[in-house]
Amino acid sequence: MLLAPPGAKRQPPAPSAGEMQRRSLPIFQARGPLLSQLRSLDSAILIGETGSGKTTQIPQYLYEAGIGRQGIIAVTQPRRVAAISLATRVSDEKKTELGKLVGYTVRFEDFTSEETRIKFLTDGMLLREAIGDPLLRKYSVVILDEAHERTIHTDVLFGVVKAALKKRKDLGKFPLKVVIMSATMDVDQFSQYFNRAPVLYLEGRQHPIQIFYTKQPQSDYLQAALVSVFQIHQEAPSSQDILVFLTGQEEIEAMTKTCRDIAKHLPDGCPQMVVMPLYASLPYTQQLRVFQAAPKGYRKVILSTNIAETSITIAGIKYVVDTGMVKAKKFSPESGLEVLAVQRVSKAQAWQRTGRAGREDSGICYRLYTEDEFEKFDKMTIPEIQRCNLASVMLQLLALRIPNVLTFDFMSKPSPDAIQAAIEQLDLLGAVDRKEDQVTLTPLGRKMAAFPLEPKFSKTILMSPKFHCTEEILTIVSLLSVDSILYNPPSRRDEVQSVRKKFISSEGDHLTLLNIYRAFKNVSGNKEWCRENFVNNRNMMLVLDVRAQLRDICLKLSLPIESSRSDTGNIRRCLAHSLFMNTAELQPDGTYATVDSHQLVAIHPSSVLFHCKPACVMYNELLHTNKCYMRDLCVVDADWLYDAAPDYFRRKLRAAKN
DNA sequence: CTCTCCCT
Numbered sequence: 215m216l217l218a219p220p221g222a223k224r225q226p227p228a229p230s231a232g233e234m235q236r237r238s239l240p241i242f243q244a245r246g247p248l249l250s251q252l253r254s255l256d257s258a259i260l261i262g263e264t265g266s267g268k269t270t271q272i273p274q275y276l277y278e279a280g281i282g283r284q285g286i287i288a289v290t291q292p293r294r295v296a297a298i299s300l301a302t303r304v305s306d307e308k309k310t311e312l313g314k315l316v317g318y319t320v321r322f323e324d325f326t327s328e329e330t331r332i333k334f335l336t337d338g339m340l341l342r343e344a345i346g347d348p349l350l351r352k353y354s355v356v357i358l359d360e361a362h363e364r365t366i367h368t369d370v371l372f373g374v375v376k377a378a379l380k381k382r383k384d385l386g387k388f389p390l391k392v393v394i395m396s397a398t399m400d401v402d403q404f405s406q407y408f409n410r411a412p413v414l415y416l417e418g419r420q421h422p423i424q425i426f427y428t429k430q431p432q433s434d435y436l437q438a439a440l441v442s443v444f445q446i447h448q449e450a451p452s453s454q455d456i457l458v459f460l461t462g463q464e465e466i467e468a469m470t471k472t473c474r475d476i477a478k479h480l481p482d483g484c485p486q487m488v489v490m491p492l493y494a495s496l497p498y499t500q501q502l503r504v505f506q507a508a509p510k511g512y513r514k515v516i517l518s519t520n521i522a523e524t525s526i527t528i529a530g531i532k533y534v535v536d537t538g539m540v541k542a543k544k545f546s547p548e549s550g551l552e553v554l555a556v557q558r559v560s561k562a563q564a565w566q567r568t569g570r571a572g573r574e575d576s577g578i579c580y581r582l583y584t585e586d587e588f589e590k591f592d593k594m595t596i597p598e599i600q601r602c603n604l605a606s607v608m609l610q611l612l613a614l615r616i617p618n619v620l621t622f623d624f625m626s627k628p629s630p631d632a633i634q635a636a637i638e639q640l641d642l643l644g645a646v647d648r649k650e651d652q653v654t655l656t657p658l659g660r661k662m663a664a665f666p667l668e669p670k671f672s673k674t675i676l677m678s679p680k681f682h683c684t685e686e687i688l689t690i691v692s693l694l695s696v697d698s699i700l701y702n703p704p705s706r707r708d709e710v711q712s713v714r715k716k717f718i719s720s721e722g723d724h725l726t727l728l729n730i731y732r733a734f735k736n737v738s739g740n741k742e743w744c745r746e747n748f749v750n751n752r753n754m755m756l757v758l759d760v761r762a763q764l765r766d767i768c769l770k771l772s773l774p775i776e777s778s779r780s781d782t783g784n785i786r787r788c789l790a791h792s793l794f795m796n797t798a799e800l801q802p803d804g805t806y807a808t809v810d811s812h813q814l815v816a817i818h819p820s821s822v823l824f825h826c827k828p829a830c831v832m833y834n835e836l837l838h839t840n841k842c843y844m845r846d847l848c849v850v851d852a853d854w855l856y857d858a859a860p861d862y863f864r865r866k867l868r869a870a871k872n
Numbered sequence: 873c874t875c876t877c878c879c880t
Contacts, residue, residue: 292878292879293878293879294878294879320879320880321879321880336878336879336880337879337880338878338879338880339879339880341879341880342879342880363878365878365879366878366879367878367879367880461876462875462876463874463875463876464874464875493876493877494876494877494878495875519876519877520876520877521876521877521878523877524877524878525877525878540876541875541876541877542876542877543876543877554875554876555876556876598877598878606880610880665880666879666880667880695880697875697877698875702874702875704874763880818873818874818875819873819874819875820873820874820875824873824874837875839874839875840874843874843875845875
């Protein structure tokens with residue numbers, strides 16, 4: 215043997231069992247090429263299916279190879295639970311305590327320290343950090359994972375990291391490296407966008423899944439799903455569970471009932487069946503039931519929305535039944551309306567659903583559409599950034615000091631109409647100045663950007679000291695910025711109504727919610743009270759966290775925090791300052807029309823004002839489903855609206871005269 | 873006479 219070169223280290227100890235396990239992953243093959251690429255280049259695209267181990271291994275490879283030791287390696291995730299569980303797993307693999315070398319940051323939870331070098335965080339969290347530091351100077355490497363999901367935050371981050379990378383290169387210090395990790399989609403688009411970054415492909419470890427299409431197109435996907443479930447049920451061993459993808463709560467509850475009824479009258483020798491609904495607004499304890507194994511001799515049938523596509527993973531699913539339908543939001547910039555409609559899934563989404571059958575073993579997927587129909591599905595789901603109101607995004611870009619937000623380098627550009635509509639909304643709220651195609655943030659706008667909220671909510675908070683009702687506005691905004699705290703099981707409607715009566719305010723939903731919050735605080739957040747009053751305890755706990763965070767921001771901005779106590783007029787006057795563009799008037803024929811565009815709208819049946827006919831209302835949002843519904847309403851005096859935004863209403867009056 | 877889903 216040759217002499218070791220000077221300074222060479224001694225032979226490293228033999229790899230441990232855990233280390234051998236890590237080396238056996240298929241991704242280990244990609245280690246060399248990836249590291250040499252990232253030593254010489256700024257960015258790389260990594261394509262690999264779930265199960266390739268890329269998310270847990272790549273950050274460790276980079277760290278172990280000493281790439282980016284001078285800073286932190288960030289790994290973003292679209293979901294909180296993913297960020298938390300990945301950090302836990304990687305810190306276990308490194309045999310370190312969570313929060314030391316490996317940590318995570320999500321809203322309300324920060325498990326990092328001075329020592330942290332690998333940090334998992336939600337994409338929304340990194341975006342928020344970027345407002346304080348657009349160059350992301352803490353980070354040496356940013357890994358954007360699950361990029362194919364194209365969440366609105368990931369899409370904005372694409373532009374933010376691309377700009378930061380260039381700027382840091384131009385400055386000639388702390389180079390930033392960017393890794394985009396995605397499933398097998400969008401590859402060319404990613405590479406093009408990141409200056410023709412090289413693409414590495416990784417092998418996955420999926421189990422084989424057999425796919426069956428229907429021979430004929432199905433006119434009734436619910437009927438088809440029902441037939442499929444019971445066909446599988448009569449043929450397959452009872453230990454094999456079924457996951458059915460449907461579109462919404464109502465549909466799922468109805469189907470659950472039908473399945474249970476049919477299951478009662480099955481022929482002898484047929485296994486028993488447990489049917490479980492699954493959707494986001496279901497109380498947490500009921501969601502947890504889908505993880506429990508069914509008793510022996512029983513088959514588990516889960517009827518789910520797209521929550522089971524990515525957010526919730528259930529073990530032991532052998533069969534997936536895909537109706538090919540999904541309920542999703544579309545944005546029409548012309549009308550400025552968000553439309554929630556049942557529509558076809560994309561091919562990418564269909565593959566995601568199919569994959570849910572092969573997580574531990576081979577699986578079977580029944581697609582309730584023909585192969586020809588499938589071929590006509592869109593390749594990808596339209597990125598969220600092209601389907602949403604952009605007011606928040608534009609405010610964030612302005613806060614990031616992007617030179618010209620109107621020409622921001624999006625990977626998939628939203629329509630100019632959507633961008634204009636967002637700027638218009640910010641202008642009405644007083645957040646921006648517009649001069650010859652230049653949009654800049656006002657001091658008010660900069661304060662608004664400090665809140666993790668929709669601009670109209672931040673505006674209300676900032677106006678509240680003037681009305682001496684900041685305590686109440688903080689509560690109302692918190693209640694409105696989480697999923698509904700009200701649990702409305704359709705089968706117990708009468709019970710819900712009678713129990714809720716005591717909280718109802720004739721002034722509308724905002725004050726009704728405030729009453730419920732106050733009652734909840736009076737019993738110190740009692741769980742039993744929540745159950746009895748059909749209040750979603752988990753969401754209510756979230757409200758407390760949100761409120762505390764918003765209150766902190768108010769204190770940092772030195773806002774005086776007062777309570778209006780029983781004066782509800784002041785609260786509504788304050789709300790008018792941010793909802794004045796969302797108002798509707800009662801017409802002689804008993805319908806409502808918006809003041810802004812004379813759109814025909816209706817009061818949503820979930821509103822406490824549903825059976826009332828106030829002359830003038832303001833609402834939080836319009837949602838187009840069967841009808842165009844106003845959600846979360848508040849009774850308002852026309853005079854207050856005029857006081858809140860005189861210019862706006864003067865313009866409206868002038869437009870009406872012409 | 874009713875609300876896919878995630879996130880700061």
